[in-house]
Amino acid sequence: MRRRGWSLLLILALVAGWFGAAPASAQPPTAVTLVGDLQTELGCAQDWDPACPQTALRPTGEPGRWAATFTLPAGRYAYKVAIDHGWEISWGLNGGPENVPLTIAGEVRLTVRYDDTVHRIGLTPLDLPGDHDPGDAGLVGKPARAPGTGQQFYFALTDRFADGDPTNNTGGRKPDKLSSGYDPTDANFYHGGDLAGLESKLDYIKGLGTTAIWITPPFGNLPVQTVGELSLGSYHGYWTLDLTTIDAHLGTEQGMRRLIKSAHRRGIKIYFDIEINTTADVIRYTGGTSDYVPIADHPYTDRHGKVIDIAAIAGDADFPPLDPKTSFPYVPEVPAALRNAKKPHWLNDPRLYHNRGDSTFTGESVTYGDFFGLDDLMTEHPRVVRGYIDVYKKWVDFGVDGFRIDTVKHVNFEFWQEWSAAIMKHAREIGNDDFFMFGEVFDGDPKNLAPYVRDTELGGVLDFAFAGNAVNFAKGTTARGLAAFFATDDLYTTPNASASNLSTFVSNHDIGRIGHLLGDADRLPDRDRLAHELMLLSRGQPVLYYGDEQGFTGGGDLWTDVAARQDMFATQVDAYAQQKLITGEPVGKRDRYDTNGALYPDLAALGRLRADHPSLATGAQRERFADDGPGVYAFSRVDREQRIEHLVALNNASVPRMVTFDTLTPGARFSLLYGDSEPVTATEDGSVTITVPALATVVLKADRSVASPAAAQSIKVGAPTPGAALAGLAPVTAVVDPGRWQETSFGWRVAGAKDWQPLGTSDLTAPSVRHDVADLALGTLIEYRAVTVDAAGHRSAASSYGSVGFAVDLSVPDPGDGIVTVPGTHNAAMGCASDWQVDCAAARLELGDDGTWSKTFTGIPAGTYEYKIALNNSWEENYGEGGVRDGPNMTYTTTGGPVTIFYDPETHLSRVETG
Structure with missing residues (x-):
């Protein structure tokens, strides 16, 4: 589009935009003109000309509606209408004075349309x-399945698993615990488990169906650190x-090679847990304090x-040089004995750390703060990026099968983009196409x-x-919670x-074990088993x-x-x-490798089931029913x-449930493949009726392939609806026959482009993907395409x-006023996708005749919960204890009966009544 000089008409248009459109005339318009810097492309003598006949709209015959069709170049x-x-x-963006952008x-x-009743302008691409x-x-x-996925992992905390070589228990250091870190009587110190012990128990691990073992970080550690007033191993x-070698408490590089080789002989991969965010705590701050200092206070x-x-x-190559004495809010100091303790040597440079104090785990401190006092790397620095790429390329060369990466969300996102691309590229270059990595992002919200x-x-x-939804389901919350989560x-x-992927x-080493997380629920062994059945039979690794x-x-x-x-x-x-097993038996002081x-027998049976029926490991998951x-x-x-088709049905109720639902x-x-149920035969329309025992799971397998229809099905794009607004991770969905097996591929392009850009292929119950439009210019007109393929190979397609x-x-969008939700730790029990889901429809209160809001919720298990009041599906305006905006969380305790939550919009106070 060519640049133009200023004109009187353009100035008038801008003035109209700055000062706002005049009030609507009491009389309907006699003429409506499309005006803007597109008019010369449409045949006008000049842009921003409200009198140009070539861009005039015409009445459509509908009250207040005008339209015309144009062909516009890239x-x-x-634009707006005059x-x-x-x-x-004149009217512009959203019925206001501003010009409307278009790309x-x-x-x-x-076709350009105008509705004088709402002063909105619409666009419809005709081709x-x-x-x-x-x-x-x-x-x-x-559907995407990354190379190397489909694994069943066993996460072993190496020091606590098996002691195969007692000679390395002190790591080659003096035997006292504050030097070696070894004290098998203290839960916070080394106990003697090692690589040799892991190798000796590989058959035990394999018996569970394990195909990959994730071991805790095996690299050289500072044996003892002081955390507050405590000394811990x-x-x-x-x-x-030392990121270049194996910790002496665990063994040697030769021992690691033996473990990997022995595991590979059994069809088991070895994954290293790695830590990039931090190193051991050797940096001290001058002055003796370590409170976090915000960037606003000291950039x-x-x-x-x-x-x-x-x-x-x-990541910039020309990152400016820093001075340890002046560049940071704290002056970093390292004790003389530790100044060259880290390997590789670049890790000893205090300028490569954030040096900003202990994280508060909120705001900017999440990435800039020291994680519980550990030295926090400045992963924004290109020297750190290069150093970590070099370090972990060597361990890829060593023969490890993948990495689990700790504290990922505490590192800047740009680091992960550059580092992960370099590591995966290197793995492919050396022929390890199945190399795979996964990170710990400690957050229960799928959006994050x-x-x-x-x-x-x-x-x-x-x-x-x-994890959160599985625990809640095992406790007995609504099955709709799982439906919302998997959606x-x-x-x-x-x-x-x-x-x-x-x-x-x-369960894990941070949040605790499922047996503890279930709390005071009854029938703990059954609920523990149910949670594991869900984990082993649903999508994911x-x-x-x-x-x-x-x-x-x-x-x-x-x-x-x-x-x-x-x-x-x-x-x-x-x-x-003194701890109790899930059965109620004391743990005692004896080995616990009983098959x-x-x-163990139940989990081993599930592992065999996954191995014998790969659909249960990597197949598409299609929801059939949710109570x-x-x-x-x-x-x-x-x-x-x-x-x-393999049917999986889990019952978290304390009584058997007979249910009827459609199959494919x-x-x-x-x-029957697993559990206690009778074989069933689907009707001609595909429905089955099965009984699932209380707190149990059944798996059934069809005797034939899914139905192959005689003709192609109909399809339409459900979202976006034609002309809808797009923002953030915009959902793009297709409406298809839920009773057919199908895969649906989605694509997008800017209007006027010829080629579709793929968004992905969905094998979900309701086909859907997301399009990240955050980097696209406001007003970019986007076209979408959905193509579905059924079991017979028929293809159907639709666009929006x-x-x-x-x-x-x-349309005039709903401003969202008048929506009150109660985000909190009870949301999953209400049927939301996750706890603290601020925009969950299931957590909305209802407006009463007296002007206050309330709702009674059932199915919330006994326990203590935290929550807040949020307005209009957003955290922007929320209220906590005492009606204070952005105040602390409120709490309530329920015995498992009905929970009624009240909110007064005048005082912003909330109260809870439990039944």
Whole structure:
């Protein structure tokens, strides 16, 4: 689009925009003209001419509606409508005075519409493709399954698993605990587990169906650190000093090679846990304090004293040099004995750390603060990026199969993009195409987990959202909670990623064990088993935490994380020995490798089931049924090659449940693979009726492939609706027959472009992906395409379009006023996708005749919960204790009966009544 000089008409248009449109005339318009810097392209003599007949709209016959069709070339434009050939009245963006932006990539035929009753302007591209055509062939793809995925993990805390070589228990140091870190009687010190012990128990681990072992960080650690007033051992491996070698407490590089080789012979991969965010705590701050100092109070400066924004220059090759004495809010100091303790040597440079004090785990301190006092790397610095790439390339060369990465959200996002791409590129270059990485993003909201899967090459993340929902389901909350949770899986779908990449779990070394998280629920062994059944039979890569198979629960007087880090070998820690197994039996002081103990036989059976039926590991997951309350959640798992339907039904109610639902395989006989149920035969319309025992799971398999329909199905794009506003991770959905097996591929393009850009292929129950439009210009007109392929190979397609930032469909958006929600730790029990979900419809209160808001919720298990009041589906305005805006969380305790939450909009006070 050519640049133009200023004109009187343009000045008048801008003045109209600055001062606002005049009030609407009492009389309907006699003329409506499309005006803007697109008019000369449409045949006018000049732009911004309200009298140009070539861009006049015409009455449509509908009251207040005007329209005309134009062919517009590629460009970035601004436009509005002028009334009655002048500037006295004009309308623009969202019925206001501002000009409307528009970006198109090529020639487009557009119908421009104007509704004088709401003063909105609409656009309709006229050449959107309709049903399937040959041009769709390049868009159709397979659902993403990353190389190396489909694993069943076993997470072993090496020091606590098995002691195969007692000679290394002190790590080659003096035997006193404050030197060696070794004291098997203290839960906070080394206990003697090592690589040799792991190798000796590989068959035990393999018996559970394990295909990959994730071990805690194996690198050289500072054996003992002081945290507050406590001296603690680094048995967990996260206080690294030497990233170039294996910690002497665990063994040697030769021992690691033996472990990897022995595991590979058994078909087991070895994954290293790695820590990039921090190293061991050797830096001290002059003055003796370590409170976090915000950037606003003391910004970073280069060595010349110039203020710099390290976030804005993250990764830049010309990152300015820093001075340890002046560039940071604290002056870093390292004791003489530790100044060269770290390896590689670049880690000893104090200028490569944030030096800003202890994290408060809020705001900017999440990435800039020291994680519980550990030295926090300045991962924005290119020297740190290069150094970490070099370090971990060497361990890829060593033969490890993948990495689990700690504290990912505490590192700037740009680091992960550059580092993960370099590591994966190197793995492919040396022929390790199955190398895979997943990160720990400690967050229960799928919206916050998804970017690390979508926009980096980490591959996957630990699915904390799954963990929360699985625990709640096992406690007996509504099955609709699982339905809402799995409905968010589209957040992860791209051409290269999907929710199948995620690592699911119900216990770990931080949050504790499922047996402890279940609290005071009844029938604990059954609920523990149910949570693991959900984990092992649903989408994702399950991670079994060591000891869960033996019924370890944790608890007692230890911290939650330490309480869940028990010894598998005969413990000498009294607190561990006094803990109860899930069966109620004391742990005692004996080895716990019994293949008949607690849950081992059940978990081993599930592992064999996954191995024998790959659909249960990597197949599509299609929801079939969800009770509205405690009861059955059922889904199908279907492999895209064999297309044999496997039905999984889990019942979290305390009584058996008979349910009827549709399948994908009409007329099929479903035989029992797991659990206690009778074989069933689907009716001709595909429905089955099954009974699922209380707190149990059944798995059934069809005797034939899913139905192959005789004709192509109908399809339409459900979102965006034509002309809808697009923002953030905009949902793009298709409406198809839920009774058919199908895969649906989605694509997008800027209007006027010829080629579709793939968004991914969905195999979800309701086909859906997300389009990240955050970097697209306001007003960009986007076209979408959905192509579905059924079991017979029939293809159907449909299109829609949207506009970035605002709607072009003549609608007046709902401002959202008058929505009150109660985000909190009870949300999953209410049927939300996750706890603290501020925009969950299931957590909305209702307005009463007296002007106050309230709602009674059922199905919330006994316990104590935290919550807040939020307005209009946003955290922007929220109220806590005492009606204080942004105040502390409110709490209530329920025995499991009805919970009624009240809110007074005048005082912003809330109260809870429990039944």
